[in-house]
Amino acid sequence: MQAASLAARCGRAALALVAALGLSGPALAQQTLNIYSHRHYGIDQEVNALFTQQTGIEVKVVNADADQLIERLKAEGENSPADLLITVDAGRLQLAKEQGLLQPLQSEVLATATPELLRDPEGYWWPFTARARIIMVSDERVEEGAITTYEELADERWRGKLLIRSSSSVYNQAWVSSMVAANGDEATEAWARGVVQNMARPPQGGDRDQIRAVANGLADVCVGNAYYLGIMLNSTDEQDRELASKVRLVFPNQDGRGAHFNVSGVGVTRHARNVDAARQYLEFLVSDEVQQMYAEGSYEYPINLDFTATPTHESWGEFKVDVQSFPEMGDHIDDAISIFDRVGWQ
Template identity: 45%
Template sequence: MKKFSKLALSFLAMVLLAAGLAACGSNEAKNESTKDNSANDKPKEDQVVNVYTARHYEADDKVFSNFTEKTGIKVNVVKGEAEELIERLKREGESTEADLFITVDGGILANAKKNDILQPVKSDIIDKNVPAKFRDKDDNWIGMATRARVIVYSKDRVKPEELSTYEDLTSDKWKGKVLARSSTNLYNQSLLASFIELNGEEEAEKWAAGVVKNFARQPDGGDRDQAKAIAAGTGDVAIMNTYYVGLLANSSEPEEVKVAENIGVFFPNQETNGTHVNISGIGLTKHSKNPENATKLIEYITDVEAQEFLSANNYEFPVNENAEKPEILKSWGEFKMQELNFDTLGEHNQKAIGIFNKVGWK
């Protein structure tokens, strides 16, 4: 009986040991499986990039959705005015959800950097996509597109050979023929700021006063309204951004297409300082929670595919030199652009506003 009991106890111990080992093996396998899954599957909520943008273009929205389709990274967009977004980023500080700040104008980009809401972006892909002249020297912002501020003219009443420089718009032959939008417009402020940088305040003031003297009417409306005023015979020449001409030419409204057919694009100052060009850019926010995803989005926006899409749909000039331009941009020809640091547009902004007020450019 004792012998039987010892055998029974030994058998029972072996069974319990085997069961214990099997359970341990099962738990280890389960833990290992969980470990693998946690390493390979990042939570869905992490696959996002949050954008604060002052660019309100459908083309940008499509680029964001294309990026999501390619990468699975969702782009959340908050739109607003540039200065409001900068103040919001300052106010939110470390708690901000924003990963990227996007805006037009080199001066505003410089202001964002000055307000310490951006951090450097390091990427060999971005450096390859975007030439140094279209990047902040400290990589706090990256250019995504450019637009030239040109002279647009009536094909019926003006011959291209009559045009030459911005300065020539102050001559008597253009008296009562020049159209421009308000001095409160950032594009005009940056244009004058570029003249301050290149020619000095005195010459910049002479230019602004001379243009006011030749106004066909008091400034009114946006850039497209200046083109429409040419078509209506109100004036013969206007100061405009190139991409508005592209938007008119490809408008769904026949009247706007007709306006575009009757105006020409002239790049001034080709024998002197070059045509004024401004930039749209992207900055990585100082307190970004998703810097890797944000960098991937900048890399995508500056790659050939997105650059060609933006140029074909918003008629801006691509910053990536390998991107093909649409036919309308090609038809305007190559041109020499101003060579200056985009930061100076912000540095001279208040001086430009002061000059406009002084000479009566309303």
């Protein structure tokens, strides 16, 4: 008996050794999840490493902007290695869905964790962080209440005092698309013309560069994603912290439709090979632990819209979110791009 149980133990030990060395067996083969992502934040690598640690599934990421990734998915067709497409904007996910590049995924976990108004009703993509594109002003030079709506960015009083990044940014395209949804094509063109006239310089740099320029006195008002100010306020770079402290957030259109809101989201590709791993990954992204990692790492809002996720978010307070134009955002991207061309918004 003793000899038999020893042999059994040895057998188990040998199997364990094989497992540890990864020598063979289909059950031991490591799964890989391939992601095409437009996200560009350091926290994502930590999130992916945690996923691998918890599940044993390796994560490989190809980074590029959403339009390039969409073109690549189209060109690769069923040979595409990608299981997931991640963007920083719902509009692009909607386009990917319309072009037949995604497949629906139903999940109780995802349905419970995400607001109905900020997701695809058919589950072709799911949001996992939320972001507000809002107005930021010089705390020294712009008094409280001086500007309260996006529409006022075109007012003559801001002539030569406004900064916004280039129209090639998907953030601006989604935002102006929401302006078209709210105000129509004609009114948005007239407004965009005023915005371009008000610019202190031709668009250059990213959102953080506009914030720095306002802090340095080059302009009084800029538009940017709130999380960039959060990143600067909590930066290890002392100069960025100092500059960020000179800029105040204004959540616009609070008496109307609310501040422009977008999401970072993810869809399972039409030809995904690892749908089960993809589902696990999506459900992992909306877990409390990962939601808190995003809030502290990139200062985006958790997808459950917890306005108190970090002390920084809490200091900004609650605000009204524009959910009205959200479902239409993807429908007006072409209109927005054509408006940018017509008014000379570089």
